[in-house]
Amino acid sequence: MLAAMPPTSPTPVNRDEAPLRAAVRKSVRERGDACPGALRLHAADDGRLARLRLPAGLLTPRQAEVVADAAERLGDGHLDLTSRGNVQLRGLGGSCGAELAERLYEAGLLPSETHERVRNIVASPLAGLDELPSADVQLWARELDGLLCASARAAALSGRFLFALDDGRGDVAALGADVTLLARRDGSAVVRTGANRSGLRVTPEDAPRAALLAAETFLTLAEASGSGAWRVRELPAEPGRRLEAAVRAGLTDAGIATESVAEATSRDPVGESPLPGPVMSPDGTVALSVHARLGRLSVTQWRLLATAANGPLRVTPWRGVIVPGVAPVAADGVLDRLRTAGLITGPGSRWHGVGACTGRPGCAKALADVRSDAAAAVSRGSGGLPVYWSGCARRCGHPQGRWVDVVATGEGRYDISVRGDARPITTTGPEPELELEPEPEPELELADAVAAARTTPLTR
Template sequence: MLAAMPPTSPTPVNRDEAPPRAAVRKSVRERGDACPGALRLHAADDGRLARLRLPAGLLTPRQAEALADAAERLGDGHLDLTSRGNVQLRGLGQSCGAELAERLHEAGLLPSETHERVRNIVASPLAGLDQLPFADVQLWARELDGLLCASARAAALSGRFLFALDDGRGDVAALGADVTLLARRDGSVVVRTGANRSGLRVTPEDAPRAALLAAETFLTLAEASGSGAWRVRELPAEHGRGLEAAVRAGLADAGIATEYVAEASGPGSGAGSEPGPGPGPGPGPGPGPEASKPDPEGEPPLPGPVLSPDGTVALSVHARLGRLSVAQWRLLATAANGPLRVTPWRGVIVPGVAPAAAGAVLDRLRTAGLITNPGSPWHGVGACTGRPGCAKALADVRSDAAAAVSHGAGGLPVYWSGCARRCGHPQGRWVDVVATGEGRYDISVQGEARSITSTTGPELELKPELELELADAVAAARTTPLTR
């Protein structure tokens, strides 16, 4: 099973630097954004693929049924949940694009054909559904979506550009979005761009408009740089450094008052870092930067019941490897008393269940093959499409992940990728299982903490008689401590 050493103790070892990626991003893009959408279908090995953007993951029961019908009649009978809370249909026929578009129009899922790929908005999925009295990010999502669709300028955004609306718990703020709205306990909102830990404080009423203006400012800088950048992190360094100041100037021109909020220097610290080369003009209420408290570190919703303020129960359910059959999808839709919420962690929130019925509903969903509690061996396990659906994949990663899934649960999330592109991988820290050739995998631990970068282990060769060793190596990686 080991490619270059005997098959003994394939436990990953710690390193001080991240493993190199297979490809290095070019400084100037030479092609347009080919990100699939609901109208621009992607040709995959298993048929055509449609990706439907769902701002804040919201789907009414009628819309959920429309997607089930489309998957059943036009696709392969499944719905894939993405790491941005969107839904994909696979196995679509060559000539079904017009019929699919008509179905989506009728369901109210295509408010703007020119903007359908840029409606990438994730929001804290439990906002208003649990006992934490945080901001109404669902209201922000609806307003931001309307502003996006009404902005001719915003149509030029890449299908990869991401907005995150965090209600203050810190869950979607950790997803690496291009523009983040982070609610604060004092009732204000901080607008952040890219990986900046600093930001601009605005009022909740101004927050959606500020997010749109920040995205439009990014477009201006991306065009000025000539880089063809699709995301904030791809801006050349000199343009990236000036983005926050340019955003503040743009907000001031639009009559939106801001205050610079500096990054906290450590947990419990009251000191903030100094701003970069000038925050730019603006009617900020304070004479200088305010120190930010350490970011909240909210976890994604765990599978299971969540008590809602109105006395009902919301059910958090995850899909095995992010894929649902039409039958599973319809079970979720019929159990909900209100719009479903698709989460960026390949789950669905089912709201409005009567407390007396919640246990029985969870049992039905578990029996149907869904993940309904955090103790499931499937919890935290993800995979890309792999073979045979993706031409670039080097392995049938979904089958290999399924074969290994029962051999140890818990610890870090694990994500199986069919090639070095790692499509759909999670953020934060995760066990990275990457196919490197026919029957071969590289296992590493990826991390985004500041003083922790990665842990890397040996390359493993998967052979039928040694599948257990691969499962052992993955399980060990999920529980291996990272060194500082």
């Protein structure tokens, strides 16, 4: 029996601020950036891992097949979708690096060997595919990717540095990016750095170049500080305060006209990911929003998505895929096939909103097989806050916003809390263990504790 105390009075906390930022500022990072890529493979417990950067999450059908073939022939036959709209291959052999690189290069997925890890660009995945008027963030993404790869300076960016290109709906603007381009109703764009609500208005034609210059300005301040900062939020206090002014000066020097915007916000509620299901497109076709269970796809599932698309797939930062260009008469049948194949095709699925890191046995740092535990807990309820299962306190890949944080502390033991909650739920394991309270709460199985946390009312 596992015991738990329900969460009380959750208070939202921005992970990109406060404790993490303060902690990083107290130390100087001395080790290099070991973030994996397509050429720098990570040695995991289940084999080598490759992370393929996909600016704006775009993959042509041919590229999608190349990735599927690589996963099948060189890896474990699966693809992991990341929280940045990228794809990971796991279980790779120790000697397959050259062959993998050749396959990716021939498919146009490796345009620069020196910049392949810094091409972290997310974009609003439904831009142009629904009825919301939107900026062409896909064009921004292509231009920014080309500028990044052509900039010798940009090669020094960390593999963790993130660009977000938001068409104005506020989805990717809420992902805690280092540089954000936010489209505005008047046709202009605002470039923001880090968690700043303010920004600099520029023309849409100048937006990609402004984003690159903002990143290069960050590099200059980070190097001058000697902190080894990889992300904007890691800058020491003084250069962090000077960043926006330095970006404006750099844009002015580059001939880009700017105007300060006190609070650059989107026109719609922020942070909302595309729900799974059909989306009517302006051209009369249907785009299908499909999510992967725990962010993991078999090559069979992946190929079903690719063959259904009439145009490039769009991998989303919420571990989903947008399948564009489906004929309306065929949409229901395609969704049925994808659902039968084990994909999430509607918001009513018990798997919707449930995520997990790799956990055991793939990760040496994990304290539990979180994917198996998460799958076992899915049957006890659905809906409510997103929930993310982490194998250790690093919480790799966890979502932004409010979410239920399930962190392994040992085999069969988890701490559960609503993000920002002052008092976690503690689950233990196989022996009952209740926290001492004036009125003890009933004992809860792990799955029941997670379900209760997802539906806990938020109070102020």
